Amino acid sequence: MMRGNLIALEPMDIKKHAEGYFNVSQDENIHKYVGNTVPVSIDDIIKLLNSYDEYFVNWMIISNETQDVIGIIRLGKPVIENGLLVAGESQRLHSNYWRKGYMREAKKLFYEYVFNELSVDVLYADVWEGNINSIKSLESSGYKLIETQFDIFSKSGKSTAKYIYSFTKEDYLMRKSSEL
Template identity: 30%
Template sequence: MKIITETERLIIREFNLGDVQAVLHFNTPEEVNRFTGDAGLCESLIDAENIITDIWLKEYQAHGFARWAIVLKETNTVIGFCGFKKETRIDGVDIGYRLHPDYWGKGYATEANQACIEYAKKNMDLNHVLGDVVHENTASANVLKKLGMGFQSQYQEMGFEVDRYEIFLKD
């Protein structure tokens, strides 16, 4: 279990197969996937295991990074994911996050992803990071803005207006 970084309240680490139940738990609520295009992709422990094995573990091997687990220090509970993904669809690196609704509105998404950005500046060969958010998802847009990301453009995808934000990590 590789720890990436820590904050006062959170541990950011790589996912492992011990996280199957947690991955199912934070992906199951309908409101979590309302704006992601991922609805229905994680409805069983097998689906969660496949996400860990076929996506995250493979991306750690191929790129050295993928989405990372957000662990609440106080309870040692995996509450969601954060971090980067090499996204062929956008020909770049995307920052993303997903939390179980029980943990919304507490600053965890901002805290976790700010730690990821600081980690990337010091330890990763990343210069440019994108963040896409459905226009009406103002809470997620606010997280991207708090991370220092600036609005770049807007486009249509899957029936949504999507706002693209960006940040440059190197001077």
């Protein structure tokens, strides 16, 4: 477990966290720019979280104040590409906690672990056009836009820009040293 002032990142335990994440997933705001939809049952969440386990290392974002699950942060299982250890990052946070420092703190703990403990060299993330909050979150964390792709967004059925971002360990270490 990793703990900050506002939140703790707790390794996902489906039995323990399914109900809490079901409650988070009822927030329609977090589904607007992602491919999934609002789940209708705990069984749907259990299936979803089981599928996450296959592809991601998952941490639940827990409010220190209430001990409630308020989100999830996921690391795509790291792989070697061109001699670098790379992985993807994604997260969801209930909209009641947006713009209040919860995700900033979760990412700070997450990056400390990913870059220093796992020795990941590069993180990647993608975001659909129009998802201004996620774009701002990525850029304020240190991510840099590296590519724009066009793909069919499943919810609209239209060709939409998907922005691909990267955040390197080198950039992380430079940002961290400038904070001192």
